[in-house]
Amino acid sequence: MARSGVQYEDVQRAVHTLMSRGDAPSVQRIREVLGTGSFTTISEHLRQWRIEREENRDQPPSQELPETLQTLTLELWRQAQETANESLALYRQEAEQRVADALEAAKESERRAEDAGQRESAVADHLAKAQTRLEEQSATLASCQAERDTLSNREAKALQRVQQLEKELARLQERNEALATQQQEELATRDAEHQKRLHQEEQRNEAAEARLMSLLDDARQERHTADKQHGARQAQLESRNESLDKQLQEQRTQLADYRQQNREAHWELEQRKEQDRDRQRMQERLSQRLEEKDEEVAALKKRLLETEARLANTPLPPFVY
Known part of the structure; x- marks a missing residue:
């Protein structure tokens, strides 16, 4: 109404x-x-x-007009009706075409709506997957950051340990140098003493040989006069020679002991140098591992930035309220 x-x-x-x-x-x-x-x-x-x-x-129009006018009016009415029918036919044809176009447009709109729905669903799935990957990447990044912090702490501790080892190494090197200097001085002193003792022993041997020759000469001279006395003197000389040989052997043994001690000190010094080289190799391996972890963290950051860039460039569907 x-x-x-x-x-x-x-x-x-x-x-x-x-x-x-x-x-x-x-x-x-x-x-x-x-x-x-x-x-x-x-x-x-x-x-x-x-x-x-x-x-x-x-x-038709009203019949209350004169006959001539009615005839003219009827003719005009007929012509107008024919014209109107033709116009109406054209109008209907055009209207039917417009209706067909409208139906086709409606079907196209429905197809576009379906395509848009499918694209929206695909974009939603892609966004969900991207969100999932982003969360995974975030979790991975958090884990890597935690691992990096742990490695940083380990690195700090390792650096502190390296510094301590360097200090210990410097102290050991100073000690080794002092020991080497002391050992060299002791070896030089022992060599000098040994040379001195050898020279003294040689002098003693020479003197003993001289005395022995003198005794032998005396013995030869007295040989004809006192065989028993010569025999006793000969035994005494042999005893003296054995005593001198024993002393010479003892000195040679002491010299061998001194040389053995020198070799042991040198071996101990080489062992300490090898330990120092092992510590340096361990420090290099730790540094290499830290560099590898830093490279992994940088690669993960790069991947996260690329994922964020792809998400930023992905067209999102319009929000529906």
Whole structure:
């Protein structure tokens, strides 16, 4: 039911006014002519006017005119009706084409809507997967950061340990140098003493040999006079020679002991140097492992930045409220 206000006659007069201007009647134009009225009321009156016009389209004009005028009017009415029918046929054909186009457009819109829904679903799945990968990458990054912090702490401890080892190494090197200097001094002192003792022994041996020769000469001279005395003297000389040989052997043994001690000290010094080289190799391995971990952290950061860049460049579907 139309609301009170704009009446059917008002709409009818507005339609005649528009048609006299050559404008096609519409709800908006009728409202502009009337200057008031709701769209619903005007639309109902306009629909009623079109129904009535369609019903009265085939009715001839009134017969209360003169015969000649009626004949002319009928002829004009017939021509107007034919023209209207032709226009109506063209209008219907055009309307049917427009309806077909509209249906095709609606189907295309439905297909686009389906495609858009599929794309939206695909984008949502891709976004969910990307979100999952981002969370995994974030967890991996957090783990790597924790591992990096742990490695940093280990590195700090290792550096502290290396510093301590370096201090210990420096102390050991100083001690080794001092021991080497002391050993060299002791060896030099022992060599000097040994040389001195050897020289003394040689002198003693030479003196003993000289005395022995003298005794032998005396013995030869006294040989003819006292064989027993010669035998006793000969035994005494042999005993002295054995004693001198024994002393010489003892000195040679002491010299061998000194040389053995020198070799042991040298071997101990080589062992300490080998330990120092092992500590240096261990420090190099620790540094290499720290560099590898830093490279892994850098690679993970790069992958995270690339993932964030791909997410930033991925077109997101519009939000639906």
